[in-house]
Amino acid sequence: MSETRPTQPRRLSEVAQWDTETDVAIVGFGGAGACAAIEAADAGAEVAVFEVASAAGGSTALSSAEVYMGGGGGTRVQRACGYEDATEDMFNYLMAAQGDLADEAKIRLYCDESLAHFDWLVAMGAKYKDSEYKERAIMALTDDCLLYTGNEKAWPFRDIAKPCPRGHNLEVDGDNGGPMLMGILTEQVERRDVRVEYDARALALVVDEVGTVQGLVVRMDNQERNVRARRGVLLAAGGFAMNREMLEHYAPVLAQANIPVGNPGDMGTGILMGQSVGGALIHMDQGFITLPFYPPSSLTFGVFVNAQGQRFVNEDVYHARLAHHAIQQLGQGIYLVVNHDDYHHPPYLNAEIAGTGETIEEMAEEIGLPPGNLSHTIAYYNEHAANGEDPLFHKSSEWLKPIEPPYAALDCTPGSGVLYPFFTLGGLDTLPTGEVLTMDKRVIAGLYAAGRASCGVPRTAAGYASGLSVGDATFFGRMAGKRMAAAPPRS
């Protein structure tokens, strides 16, 4: 018998017997899997979760666990902080941010049900303080809740939808939201009659002669076990940020980035299993990629330039949008030019000073930029910044002031050692219910996916916002759990 592997489904006719049965089988105990388990159990289904690690958590536990929520007049926190968020603003913003790649049906449901998702998370035990974190930051390191985590206030999005902060940070100090959220969700799973198997590696799906997924093969206690899933299998096993071979083959742009964000189980196992039974994979080249150049927010007063000494984006964008445009620039060189007094070393960046100078030309020469162009870039920027204007990229006046000498330039060139963290955003094509689709958009009976094993609401670094991945994973995990529980059991 050949090795059991995710890319090769096991035929039902090859399954001599079921070793165990359940209604709903969930692969992966991160945010998506946990939320699916809770909802499926609450709807009366028998649920089993199979997790390859020795504990719950997944990559949600490694994140800050912000969740992107709003609309409908505002969450309790948004209203307390004075924001009346409109669903249409949230919808229009997300549609514009995802651009050509947007999945309208998912974004629609995500926005329409966002307040209900907030309430559900609170009912589970998530604590959100009625307070705002006003700094420009990658995450709130205080226990404050509400913050801008995307490009809402940046051109061109601020002209498309009324900006509103939608990142919701848990009431916990430091970067501890992930462990807290997964602690809460794990406890909720444990309170329910959910079977959880740790150190359990999903090996392959079991599919019958008409293509319906009937269960899966799991390695537990060093044995292959055939698990029957009467109502369906949910693939919630994460993306493929840790699978170097898949990255190089499917997402070579991400393979250029140097810091994979995720847990060791992010090997694309769920994606491979889904594809093995005809699941369509979409946007496999896409990912979150970032250049964490703030904090300190003072660096946003600077300008990013490319190897030509030209600006290429408004610098008040979210850090992932900045990175998205940085890696597209021709020639080797990305530099952040600031006034020396505004320079404070960014803690997450690992960047070196490329040059300093009393004049731009002196610094440009030290960096090795073409003479005469950076000085125009800065002079043009300064002339208009003095009037609170940025005719080229419409950076918000909040971040506009002339860049005065002495100057410093930070080397943010990809490959220079500067940190470009990343994770993957491509995966299985699914309906908002989590049902996995074939290439001609037919549902594969019995198969569901959520979290980064699927291609969800966030699809491009150009339009990413903190809280979108955990938001998508928890919300669509719930949707899949409900749907699976409501599916008629196969006898």
Add this chain to the structure above:
Amino acid sequence: MSETRPTQPRRLSEVAQWDTETDVAIVGFGGAGACAAIEAADAGAEVAVFEVASAAGGSTALSSAEVYMGGGGGTRVQRACGYEDATEDMFNYLMAAQGDLADEAKIRLYCDESLAHFDWLVAMGAKYKDSEYKERAIMALTDDCLLYTGNEKAWPFRDIAKPCPRGHNLEVDGDNGGPMLMGILTEQVERRDVRVEYDARALALVVDEVGTVQGLVVRMDNQERNVRARRGVLLAAGGFAMNREMLEHYAPVLAQANIPVGNPGDMGTGILMGQSVGGALIHMDQGFITLPFYPPSSLTFGVFVNAQGQRFVNEDVYHARLAHHAIQQLGQGIYLVVNHDDYHHPPYLNAEIAGTGETIEEMAEEIGLPPGNLSHTIAYYNEHAANGEDPLFHKSSEWLKPIEPPYAALDCTPGSGVLYPFFTLGGLDTLPTGEVLTMDKRVIAGLYAAGRASCGVPRTAAGYASGLSVGDATFFGRMAGKRMAAAPPRS
């Protein structure tokens, strides 16, 4: 019984009987299918070709049928024209041009066997004149043969590999290479004992219980026929440029382009069939996209600028590389700024004049560009062009001269009505032999792909060269034909 469709393979157990048998079944009678049929027949295999249209041709017949060839001291034509092309220059150029996406094994074989491929095409009857077409052109409209069709002479590639022209145009006037090449190949197929079925639509693959492809289902004479293929099935049915739904779902950037290049059969059928049995799809978002701004070559003396009035690429690149960078620019606006005397209307572009002026500022205002930036761009360009230099993008001195008044700017903004032709480059992952791979790089027994149903040597508009797609299709079609004929027949 459910509808037979490419995304759902037929199980061997459902096949009551084989209606017909062959060694090698080929789906698609374009360049790839024709070359595969010839090689397989020459190796003694029984071959059947199934073509959905009523005649041979595919998208190869719609192309100019240039073939990208060289290395090894040069083809007969290269040598006659005074070029001693080196295989390593060709290899290094193609590797650099495909960049992160390059398939080294395919590029290696394509370069090593390029002279032999030239000889084979000549042996088939292809006529190449020992002459060079020296204009900067998208295609030779004379019967001259050799021309530069890529970015070989443009920065940064000219510093990576010694440039050499490698586009080989058939000895025929006008844009008639495609019909000529397919006429030659069709005649060669007809001379051999190859069964050709026209108006024959491939519906689905037939796969056995261990995943081996045993044949296919074809609709012929309004009947579904089960075709057994003892040595293998080749998917040579083209890309998906004509499948609007697939484009929007898998390659949204290409869906922005407005002129699909191909034949009505380019619906992705081969890609869907291959994926249905576990074939991996790679780089589905990628395609050839172009802005055919030359001829006239005089426009290359101009500069392209974005909505910020900045240059963004060296303008002496191949037209597809120009387009690749144009569509990545932020903001709405791509303009080609030229001296009025250098302006001759480009026949393939359908572009309107966006502005004219005796001064740059006057023209910038008419276009609606931010004041003061385009004038710097042109002044900086002119200052250095006068010395034969382009410090920003290293455009070749051959195309450098100051842009003098009166000025004109051509509107090349995507969506403005200007032509951005495209076709798809993503598809099935294959070995150089044409064998289709699963996501974990295992060969699917009995299944092969070539041409744009596979992801071949050309993978990105940024590094495309005319002659790469037909070159890849004909060469790797041959490789697949040989391999299939050599496969042991299944009894």
